[in-house]
Amino acid sequence: MFLPLTIELLLGFVGLFIITKMLGKTQFSQVTPFDFISAIFLGEVVGSALYDGQTTVYPMLYSLFLWGSFMLAIKTAGQKSLKIRSWIDGSPSIVIRNGRIIRKELKKNRINIHDLLYMLRQSNVFSVREVEYAILEPNGSISVLKKADYGHVTRRDLNLPPKQVHLPTSLITDGEIIWDNLKAIGLDQQWLEGQILSFGIDKVQHVLYAEWKENEGIYIVPYA
Incomplete structure (x- = not known):
């Protein structure tokens, strides 16, 4: 028995x-x-x-x-x-190192760009460009170390006037254009392809992630 x-x-x-x-x-x-x-x-x-x-x-x-x-x-x-x-x-996985998304680690842990963006937002980070390091912990949470330029010093600390805050808009994920987002910011495919070329990338399919943020422009992450 x-x-x-x-x-x-x-x-x-x-x-x-x-x-x-x-x-x-x-x-x-x-x-x-x-x-x-x-x-x-x-x-x-x-x-x-x-x-x-x-x-x-x-x-x-x-x-x-x-x-x-x-x-x-x-x-x-x-x-x-x-x-x-x-x-x-399990052990921690570095999914963003020195500001670069490590696609190999994303695939290893069965997560995609949308999952990564969601977890960053859960950590009060709304743009990939702000991140120096991001570590996926064994329990599924994410720990973020921001770049020095995006530290926690406020404009009030420096006696500066308030500045309008803008949310970033995702334009490309996993080599595919998000057409609704591109249209929402009043830009077109020709402009987007031109921006990609300026980064030395010849095809949209070679872009892992791209976002647009008012006053900061476009941010592009190529496939590693």
Whole structure:
């Protein structure tokens, strides 16, 4: 009785862990993949005991004990070995380095430009051009280090008059023009292609991301 249950638990752990790692870091909000698996499994064990009349208390207690032992053993191993800890909880990924988007890291973590822009906005960063470094944490959150020119010194600190703030407008993502946005700022494809050429890029398809911001102009990120 207990041997088949043990095998099922082991297979369930391995299967859930592989699936959650494949989904990428953005699936977990504020928990690590290991915590995510534990929450699902423990909820299922307790739920089965409560709602399945054929499940007795002893298999449930055994399952909880066995799973608790797994958790304790893995957490202990992670405390003793940096490599094991990195494999279990994941490691940070630098998705923007020295102001450049690292497309390889985006693909590795199953996120696209739209996901990256959303996470930056969640960190109160509304333009990629402001970012020197962005690090995707193991729990799916993003940490941002702004460029020196976009630090937190305010105009009030310098006794300067207020200045109007403009939101950036995305014009190209993943090599495709966002026509509605281009039309909204009163510009056309010919202008956009000219701007791309001025950056030494001959095709729109070679642009990973481009945005327009009033008073600052266009910002272009080519495919690496």
